[in-house]
Structure formats: C-alpha cells, structure tokens
Amino acid sequence: MFEEDDLIMISALQHYVFCPRQCALIHIEQVWAESRLTAEGRIMHEKVHEEGNESRGSVRIARGVPLRSLRLGLVGVADVVEFHRVERKVWQPFPVEYKRGKPKPDHSDSIQLCAQAMCLEEMLDIAVPQGALFYGKTRRRHDVIFDDSLKAEVEKTAQNIRALIASGCTPEPVYAKRCESCSLVATCLPKQIGRHKSVKRYLEGVMKET
Ligand code: SF4
Incomplete structure (x- = not known):
C-alpha cells in the first residue's frame, strides 16, 4: 500500500x-x-x-x-x-x-x-x-x-x-506523428534535439552554428 x-x-x-x-x-x-x-x-x-x-x-x-x-x-x-x-x-x-x-x-x-x-x-x-x-x-x-x-x-x-x-531522468525525444498534436512540442523540440540525440549535443550543435 x-x-x-x-x-x-x-x-x-x-x-x-x-x-x-x-x-x-x-x-x-x-x-x-x-x-x-x-x-x-x-x-x-x-x-x-x-x-x-x-x-x-x-x-x-x-x-x-x-x-x-x-x-x-x-x-x-x-x-x-x-x-x-x-x-x-x-x-x-x-x-x-x-x-x-x-x-x-x-x-x-x-x-x-x-x-x-x-x-x-x-x-x-x-x-x-x-x-x-x-x-x-x-x-x-x-x-x-x-x-x-x-x-x-x-x-x-x-x-x-x-x-x-524515481529515476528523475527525462527520456530523449523521438520525433513521431504524435508530436504534431503534443502541446509540449515547443518545449520538447523533438526534431532539433532528437536529431542531435541529447540536449548536451544539441547545445554543442547550436554553439557551433553561432
Ligand atoms: S513533442 Fe516531445 S513530448 Fe511531445 S510527443 Fe513528441 S517527443 Fe513526446
């Protein structure tokens, strides 16, 4: 219980x-x-x-x-x-x-x-x-x-x-059709982060592009 x-x-x-x-x-x-x-x-x-x-x-x-x-x-x-x-x-x-x-x-x-x-x-x-x-x-x-x-x-x-x-870990995004109706798509960034596989690598990619 x-x-x-x-x-x-x-x-x-x-x-x-x-x-x-x-x-x-x-x-x-x-x-x-x-x-x-x-x-x-x-x-x-x-x-x-x-x-x-x-x-x-x-x-x-x-x-x-x-x-x-x-x-x-x-x-x-x-x-x-x-x-x-x-x-x-x-x-x-x-x-x-x-x-x-x-x-x-x-x-x-x-x-x-x-x-x-x-x-x-x-x-x-x-x-x-x-x-x-x-x-x-x-x-x-x-x-x-x-x-x-x-x-x-x-x-x-x-x-x-x-x-x-309990893990406290948020899974990485996987872009799928469901993302089109997800209210969190702007926060989640499934296309951008999903492509870079992790937030860390996403941010590294952004830094390189700037
Ligand atoms: S936008 Fe992110 S949170 Fe929403 S369904 Fe897609 S992967 Fe999941």
Missing part, C-alpha cells in the same frame, strides 16, 4: 502511454503548456464538472468525483460516474471520461478510464466491469470493458511511471 504522499496522478498514465517523455516533462519537470487543444479539453472538463449531480430514472449521475487507490498509488478525479440501479439497493458504478477530440490510435484513454474503475473498485468494494469514453469531436460514446489484460496494463504503466519519476 502506498502513502498519500506517494500517489501519482491518474492522468500520468495517459501521458505515459502517449509518450514517456511527455509524462516526464509534466510529472518530473513540472512543464506544462496550454495549447488550443489542451484549452478546449480543459474547458470541456470544467463544463462537465460544473453541471453537478443529477438523477435520471434508474441512473444517478455524479460529476467531478475524487478517486484514489492506495494499492495502485493513484489519485485523480473522474469526469462522471454514473450509478445504474441493478437491484433495489445496489447501484453499479459506470465511469465516463470526456475527451475533446476523437478516438486515438493508442489505447491511452482506455488505460486512464480503467485506472478510474480500479480506484472505484477499491473505494466502493464493488466490481466495475465497464465504462465509456465520450469524444467531443465525434459526439460518440464508446464502451470500454475492463478485462484482465487492460487492468494488467494499468498496473504495469503505473509501475513504469513510478520508476521513471
């Missing part, structure tokens, strides 16, 4: 799967840059959280739900947790995460959502077998099943992040 001070953000899982360097820049170096895409995403999350809680028939909807797992060492906030009544006194939690864009080629969003479900399982002592991702661009909701392999990926990714943070 982890201590409160050792918890890492659930969002770090999504950052790590997207790009370990992005995860290190945000969670080790505390670098953050607002871009049009992140601003749109932030506003979308704020709007969802502001809507408050409500009941619709046999579904209760809670928004901005604090989450924590001491077993996994994770902490965060769920955009929405729906509670579906399955028996007179049994309410089945169903997390829903809102994303600004469209489904990504990797499954980083599913890992983040599954981590939320695993926090709910620990907090409420009930199985949470599925949830959904809602994408603002397509206006579509995609159900996600939290099977054993996805849960294993959550655990492995959390371990990798913990090792990355």
Whole structure:
C-alpha cells in the first residue's frame, strides 16, 4: 500500500502511454503548456464538472468525483460516474471520461478510464466491469470493458511511471506523428534535439552554428 504522499496522478498514465517523455516533462519537470487543444479539453472538463449531480430514472449521475487507490498509488478525479440501479439497493458504478477530440490510435484513454474503475473498485468494494469514453469531436460514446489484460496494463504503466519519476531522468525525444498534436512540442523540440540525440549535443550543435 502506498502513502498519500506517494500517489501519482491518474492522468500520468495517459501521458505515459502517449509518450514517456511527455509524462516526464509534466510529472518530473513540472512543464506544462496550454495549447488550443489542451484549452478546449480543459474547458470541456470544467463544463462537465460544473453541471453537478443529477438523477435520471434508474441512473444517478455524479460529476467531478475524487478517486484514489492506495494499492495502485493513484489519485485523480473522474469526469462522471454514473450509478445504474441493478437491484433495489445496489447501484453499479459506470465511469465516463470526456475527451475533446476523437478516438486515438493508442489505447491511452482506455488505460486512464480503467485506472478510474480500479480506484472505484477499491473505494466502493464493488466490481466495475465497464465504462465509456465520450469524444467531443465525434459526439460518440464508446464502451470500454475492463478485462484482465487492460487492468494488467494499468498496473504495469503505473509501475513504469513510478520508476521513471524515481529515476528523475527525462527520456530523449523521438520525433513521431504524435508530436504534431503534443502541446509540449515547443518545449520538447523533438526534431532539433532528437536529431542531435541529447540536449548536451544539441547545445554543442547550436554553439557551433553561432
Ligand atoms: S513533442 Fe513528441 S517527443 Fe516531445 S513530448 Fe511531445 S510527443 Fe513526446
């Protein structure tokens, strides 16, 4: 079991799967840059959280739900947790995460959502077998099943992040298509630094060019 001070953000899982360097820049170096895409995403999350809680028939909807797992060492906030009544006194939690864009080629969003479900399982002592991702661009909701392999990926990714943070080392950039949508591209300089393989060599190259 982890201590409160050792918890890492659930969002770090999504950052790590997207790009370990992005995860290190945000969670080790505390670098953050607002871009049009992140601003749109932030506003979308704020709007969802502001809507408050409500009941619709046999579904209760809670928004901005604090989450924590001491077993996994994770902490965060769920955009929405729906509670579906399955028996007179049994309410089945169903997390829903809102994303600004469209489904990504990797499954980083599913890992983040599954981590939320695993926090709910620990907090409420009930199985949470599925949830959904809602994408603002397509206006579509995609159900996600939290099977054993996805849960294993959550655990492995959390371990990798913990090792990355403990190392204190930010991986070197590797330029890829994902960089085009990364809000940290101006800080990361994947084309410039990646080509010179290290910051030291990049700076040496800059010095030579001047
Ligand atoms: S610009 Fe590319 S290499 Fe750099 S943090 Fe973003 S995704 Fe990773």
